[in-house]
Amino acid sequence: MLGIRRFLVSLCLIWVAAGAWADDRVLRLSAPEALTETGLLKHILPRFSLKTQVRVELVSDRPDAILGTEGRAVFEGVGQVWHLQVLNPDHPASDRFSGWLTSQVGKNTVTGFAPDGTALFSLPSARQVVAVQVEADGDAVLGLQVSRDKCSRCHVVEDGKRGFGIGSTPSFGVLRSLPDWEGRFAGFYVLNPHPAFTIIPDVTPPFPDSRPSPIVPVTLNLDELEAILAYVTGMPAADLGGDLVHQ
Structure with a gap:
């Protein structure tokens, strides 16, 4: 009986560890409808995932990071400057996304989004x-x-x-x-x-x-x-x- 209990405890610990590892590879991202409707996220997120092996889930509650009006300015378009606010800075996936989005590769990916041949987004101007x-x-x-x-x-x-x-x-x-x-x-x-x-x-x-x-x-x-x-x-x-x- 004791052996079974030890086995079950070990199995639970394995599940917890596996869950933590899985969370490290998942980013819960929140973004307003005005941004998602542009198609930008469908353009950049698969490229980020391919590069980093981090999967991004778009959520409305308990996000790790938010694209909106607060935080670090990362790009501008459709009438406003968009900021990245990292709510969970100790989360590895948040760190990877922030680093990628502000890297030259990430910037080029954002500014290269041109569904009708015209770029919709640019880098934020310093004045703004x-x-x-x-x-x-x-x-x-x-x-x-x-x-x-x-x-x-x-x-x-x-x-x-x-x-x-x-x-x-x-x-x-x-x-x-x-x-x-x-x-x-x-x-x-x-x-x-x-x-x-x-x-x-x-x-x-x-x-x-x-x-x-x-x-x-x-x-x-x-x-x-x-x-x-x-x-x-x-x-x-x-x-x-x-x-x-x-x-």
């Missing part, structure tokens, strides 16, 4: 991503200090300053000359290569365990981001000697 998060009314003096402390490892942040920054990286003055400079600075953390090493609490998602920051992360809060915007707003644009051609 941050419009509800920051305003350029910060402390310009603080912005200069934050720029020196946290941006000068790659950029020249002050006109006339030499010996700082990376030669192939544009200076703040050059960036200020671009017609979309405000969106670039306000949403720099979603523009490559910044997402790989930038942390803004309550805005950027945590780095996946499988893809830690390749360098010491740059961490700043929204007040510091506003301060940088205020500083750059008041600085002169670099004179490049001719009309700029934005590519």
